[in-house]
Amino acid sequence: MSKDEFMASGDHLAQPCRIIGVLDDGSASLTPRALAYIAEADLVIGGTRTLQLFENHFAAHAEQCDLTGQLTQVPEWIRAALAEDKRVVVLATGDPLCHGIAPFLQSRLCIEACEVLPNVSTIQLACARLGIPWQEMKICSVHSRDAGEWQQGAGREHGLYPVLHAVQQHDRLAILTSPANTPDRIARMLLAEGLDGDFRMAVAEHLLQADERIVADCAIADAAVMRFAEPNVVVLWRATVAKNDVLFGLADERFRQRYPDKGLITKREVRAVSLARMQLHADSIVWDIGAGSGSVGLETARLCADGYVYAIEKNSDDFAIATENCRNLGIHNYSLTHGKAPQGMERWPDPDAVFIGGSGGELQQLIELCLSRLKPNGWLVMNFVTFENVAIAMVTLKALDAEWDITQLQASRSRPILDMHRLAAENPVWILCATRGDVTARDQDNG
Numbered sequence: 541m542s543k544d545e546f547m548a549s550g551d552h553l554a555q556p557c558r559i560i561g562v563l564d565d566g567s568a569s570l571t572p573r574a575l576a577y578i579a580e581a582d583l584v585i586g587g588t589r590t591l592q593l594f595e596n597h598f599a600a601h602a603e604q605c606d607l608t609g610q611l612t613q614v615p616e617w618i619r620a621a622l623a624e625d626k627r628v629v630v631l632a633t634g635d636p637l638c639h640g641i642a643p644f645l646q647s648r649l650c651i652e653a654c655e656v657l658p659n660v661s662t663i664q665l666a667c668a669r670l671g672i673p674w675q676e677m678k679i680c681s682v683h684s685r686d687a688g689e690w691q692q693g694a695g696r697e698h699g700l701y702p703v704l705h706a707v708q709q710h711d712r713l714a715i716l717t718s719p720a721n722t723p724d725r726i727a728r729m730l731l732a733e734g735l736d737g738d739f740r741m742a743v744a745e746h747l748l749q750a751d752e753r754i755v756a757d758c759a760i761a762d763a764a765v766m767r768f769a770e771p772n773v774v775v776l777w778r779a780t781v782a783k784n785d786v787l788f789g790l791a792d793e794r795f796r797q798r799y800p801d802k803g804l805i806t807k808r809e810v811r812a813v814s815l816a817r818m819q820l821h822a823d824s825i826v827w828d829i830g831a832g833s834g835s836v837g838l839e840t841a842r843l844c845a846d847g848y849v850y851a852i853e854k855n856s857d858d859f860a861i862a863t864e865n866c867r868n869l870g871i872h873n874y875s876l877t878h879g880k881a882p883q884g885m886e887r888w889p890d891p892d893a894v895f896i897g898g899s900g901g902e903l904q905q906l907i908e909l910c911l912s913r914l915k916p917n918g919w920l921v922m923n924f925v926t927f928e929n930v931a932i933a934m935v936t937l938k939a940l941d942a943e944w945d946i947t948q949l950q951a952s953r954s955r956p957i958l959d960m961h962r963l964a965a966e967n968p969v970w971i972l973c974a975t976r977g978d979v980t981a982r983d984q985d986n987g
Contacts, residue, residue, distance in 0.1 A: 561659030830898020834862030
């Protein structure tokens with residue numbers, strides 16, 4: 541909310557709400573200015589622990605509001621108090637702008653309605669204890685509700701997924717934990733995903749308290765069975781050299797394939813063109829229908845590092861192979877379902893792009909579903925090797941008034957013959973690409 545909107549809503553600002561960062565040493569780490577604001581406040585808002593920590597510093601008339609379990613009510617408490625010209629203080633932990641309450645309040649009030657007085661963050665304190673520079677660390681928070689134990693293959697909906705996602709992309713992480721989402725639970729997730737040999741863990745417990753303890757260097761397997769005192773901060777760092785893999789164009793041999801029945805359906809040349817036509821972004825949500833060995837969906841997941849791929853495969857052998865390929869490539873932003881499309885796909889989020897490599901005889905239904913769910917300016921890309929499926933797709937797309945085009949691609953690869961080489965042709969593939977006609981037309985009108 542802007543200042544004008546805040547004022548127009550009938551609120552006015554005699555003085556802003558002060559959001560003060562505090563630590564477990566109480567007043568020792570606060571400036572005289574911050575202490576004065578706390579002592580003069582008419583309304584003090586904080587968690588149970590912080591209110592208890594400073595209860596001897598509040599004015600006799602000060603009202604105390606515990607925000608534990610009532611975070612959504614806090615902006616209204618502040619708004620009502622400011623409207624009565626009351627002096628309001630919110631006690632937050634460490635730096636309120638680092639995974640703290642300040643951005644939440646600023647977005648619901650206005651920036652001018654809040655003054656932030658930051659303290660040293662608990663991440664800074666933990667790194668200082670460990671002697672580790674923190675400027676290049678990826679900071680994560682699992683302060684959300686109890687996420688439950690991580691199960692291998694759990695998706696982006698799980699509360700611990702942001703940590704797993706960050707581990708995939710960063711060598712050093714600092715993690716703000718919670719009473720439920722504990723260091724040992726994080727360690728068990730890394731174990732489940734086969735990352736225990738790649739990282740080491742440190743845990744800083746009860747920072748600035750008399751019983752402060754630093755577990756400076758711990759194996760992930762050991763941390764998984766330990767218990768740590770609350771509150772605490774976790775630091776992870778890579779103990780092995782990260783693979784410097786190619787960004788795009790993995791060799792077909794990188795994927796386990798089903799032999800002798802059939803090899804990798806989508807060869808590298810066709811895969812490259814199909815991926816290009818999906819018009820991917822770093823955060824794209826992608827559907828992969830008829831995943832086969834997983835080559836297209838898995839390479840898509842590598843390109844969309846901040847996105848996610850939802851895949852489905854009905855053949856049990858291919859499902860097992862795709863699952864193995866996913867694990868071998870160390871990909872975590874990919875979820876594979878064993879089933880026949882479109883069963884279960886109603887639970888998937890709307891996609892930015894869709895790839896259909898196999899339809900299980902439901903091609904018309906799948907095209908209709910995909911185009912109806914596709915986000916504006918999204919693309920549906922399909923690979924076909926038979927005339928019949930091309931014909932079904934063209935008829936369906938015309939009936940839906942979709943915008944579409946088709947490319948026929950045939951690659952030939954060199955093969956040795958005696959001491960020379962010849963070209964051997966791969967199967968020709970039709971790459972049919974479509975987008976919703978209404979979206980295209982609207983964009984042209986707006987242009």
